[in-house]
Amino acid sequence: MTQAPLHAPLLHDRLLIIDFGSQVTQLIARRLRELHVYCEIHPYNKIDEAFLAAFAPKAVIFSGGPASVYWEGAPMPPKGVFDLGVPILGICYGQQVMMHVLGGHVEGGHGTAEFGKAYVTAGAKLPLLEGWFAAGDEQVWMSHGDHVSKIAPGFEVYGTSPNAPFAITADVSRHFYAVQFHPEVHHTPKGARLYENFVKLAGFKGDWTMGAYREEAIRKIREQVGDAKVICGLSGGVDSSVAAVLIHEAIGSQLTCVFVDHGLLRLGEAEQVLKMFRDTYNIPLIHADESAMFLGALEGVSDPEVKRKTIGRLFIDVFQKHAHEVGGAKFLAQGTLYPDVIESVSFSGGPSVTIKSHHNVGGLPEKMGLKLVEPLRELFKDEVRALGRELGLPEAFIRRHPFPGPGLAIRCPGEITTEKLDILRKADAVYIDQIRKHGLYDEIWQAFAAILPMKTVGVMGDGRTYDFALALRAVTSVDGMTADYYPFSHDFLGETATRIINEVKGINRVFYDCTSKPPGTIELE
Numbered sequence: 091m092t093q094a095p096l097h098a099p100l101l102h103d104r105l106l107i108i109d110f111g112s113q114v115t116q117l118i119a120r121r122l123r124e125l126h127v128y129c130e131i132h133p134y135n136k137i138d139e140a141f142l143a144a145f146a147p148k149a150v151i152f153s154g155g156p157a158s159v160y161w162e163g164a165p166m167p168p169k170g171v172f173d174l175g176v177p178i179l180g181i182c183y184g185q186q187v188m189m190h191v192l193g194g195h196v197e198g199g200h201g202t203a204e205f206g207k208a209y210v211t212a213g214a215k216l217p218l219l220e221g222w223f224a225a226g227d228e229q230v231w232m233s234h235g236d237h238v239s240k241i242a243p244g245f246e247v248y249g250t251s252p253n254a255p256f257a258i259t260a261d262v263s264r265h266f267y268a269v270q271f272h273p274e275v276h277h278t279p280k281g282a283r284l285y286e287n288f289v290k291l292a293g294f295k296g297d298w299t300m301g302a303y304r305e306e307a308i309r310k311i312r313e314q315v316g317d318a319k320v321i322c323g324l325s326g327g328v329d330s331s332v333a334a335v336l337i338h339e340a341i342g343s344q345l346t347c348v349f350v351d352h353g354l355l356r357l358g359e360a361e362q363v364l365k366m367f368r369d370t371y372n373i374p375l376i377h378a379d380e381s382a383m384f385l386g387a388l389e390g391v392s393d394p395e396v397k398r399k400t401i402g403r404l405f406i407d408v409f410q411k412h413a414h415e416v417g418g419a420k421f422l423a424q425g426t427l428y429p430d431v432i433e434s435v436s437f438s439g440g441p442s443v444t445i446k447s448h449h450n451v452g453g454l455p456e457k458m459g460l461k462l463v464e465p466l467r468e469l470f471k472d473e474v475r476a477l478g479r480e481l482g483l484p485e486a487f488i489r490r491h492p493f494p495g496p497g498l499a500i501r502c503p504g505e506i507t508t509e510k511l512d513i514l515r516k517a518d519a520v521y522i523d524q525i526r527k528h529g530l531y532d533e534i535w536q537a538f539a540a541i542l543p544m545k546t547v548g549v550m551g552d553g554r555t556y557d558f559a560l561a562l563r564a565v566t567s568v569d570g571m572t573a574d575y576y577p578f579s580h581d582f583l584g585e586t587a588t589r590i591i592n593e594v595k596g597i598n599r600v601f602y603d604c605t606s607k608p609p610g611t612i613e614l615e
């Protein structure tokens with residue numbers, strides 16, 4: 091069952107996060123990366139002693155999780171982890187399992203649960219809590235059914251909350267720390283400080299910087315690729331662009347990018363991408379303008395799934411055709427990110443492991459006999475942005491909102507026509523311009539317009555109009571998995587609707603979409 095560490099750069103200190111299935115395990119990694127600490131998340135049931143020896147962590151964190159320690163087959167820490175002689179921090183279930191294994195006791199049942207905000211009262215001083223309790227009790231976020239009822243030998247209590255008498259515990263001599271709350275979430279305001287104290291105690295140097303990452307990634311790409319040719323599908327999004335620029339820096343003209351223009355891009359988008367890659371970076375780039383073919387195939391199609399499948403299939407055909415022009419390419423580069431490769435612990439039907447399959451050009455590498463180059467596999471989205479800055483990509487480009495592969499097709503419910511696409515492009519550009527003018531672009535995770543499959547009656551000047559209605563969408567989100575609508579002011583919405591109707595021929599009515607996700611999705615289709 092041993093799983094090779096993903097990266098484990100020997101030049102850096104490494105922290106191992108053992109995942110017991112918490113919803114917020116990824117947040118632990120983010121907090122640590124913010125502290126410039128290299129860490130990896132691995133499921134508890136994929137770690138054995140050989141793995142621990144190969145990974146050689148300088149510290150370990152046990153995540154929370156939905157199980158109870160007294161369930162049959164409950165997730166347990168890997169053998170040997172307490173003998174590594176490194177600091178360990180247990181969070182929520184991580185605390186309970188630590189106490190359970192080391193000789194304490196955990197209880198469930200009535201009156202032990204605590205969900206949401208709670209306040210922890212200080213006990214004795216502890217270096218892990220440096221900066222805490224200066225102004226009294228500290229707010230923390232709890233989410234537990236069970237709680238520790240007897241701490242393990244060697245541990246002392248350093249903080250209590252109404253329903254968790256052992257909210258903060260530690261065996262200082264062994265550097266084992268265990269807390270009942272979740273320091274990684276936003277609602278534990280001093281949580282980041284706790285992680286900072288923990289990595290300081292463990293002796294991390296904070297040497298995980300984008301400058302260091304860039305150097306290492308370049309060396310690794312050169313090693314992997316040798317003198318072979320690499321092709322990279324460029325979407326104009328941040329991930330594939332950063333991957334392309336990084337690989338180009340490593341292997342120069344051995345890299346060719348293929349930019350498939352399906353005719354469903356935003357106003358001026360193709361020109362911007364081409365200009366940046368050709369003029370600024372001088373990266374060999376095939377501009378596959380296949381808009382006529384895509385739009386032809388989509389004619390009369392209104393079912394969202396058929397649209398997506400048609401675009402996906404054609405995309406692969408076109409990419410494959412142009413990749414052959416490069417001749418003899420052995421590698422395909424992709425901007426896969428760390429959240430896409432983290433294996434998550436699933437509790438439906440035992441400790442099975444689910445891996446998200448996400449490849450943008452799914453199945454293509456095998457079909458074409460290509461190996462993958464994925465230089466962003468260790469990074470979170472915000473780190474990709476930091477790397478993009480390190481590589482000198484323009485700030486405006488780095489901060490761009492995500493744009494889906496099927497493009498405007500899924501923002502044009504019903505049949506897609508060139509007339510509707512033209513109107514949509516113009517209206518979307520006005521909407522984004524409004525958002526930028528009001529300084530809101532960076533507060534919003536994603537914003538776009540969608541042209542609705544209906545016409546409505548209006549009056550402009552003294553004449554009647556019968557034009558399309560437009561929906562505006564803007565959401566806040568962390569990862570696109572859940573989202574809330576952005577609370578624009580009424581003034582902003584009114585001004586934007588007026589501008590769009592005045593400036594874009596073909597629209598006479600504008601709606602704002604106030605649906606969160608769930609129950610809605612971000613895109614309309």
Ligand code: XMP
Binds near residue numbers: 615
């Ligand atoms: P939904 O609509 O599922 O979207 O809430 C979540 C995020 O994913 C983007 N999205 C896609 N991205 N290919 C992509 O590359 C797709 O087929 C696709 N569909 C949705 C969407 O823009 C949002 O950011």
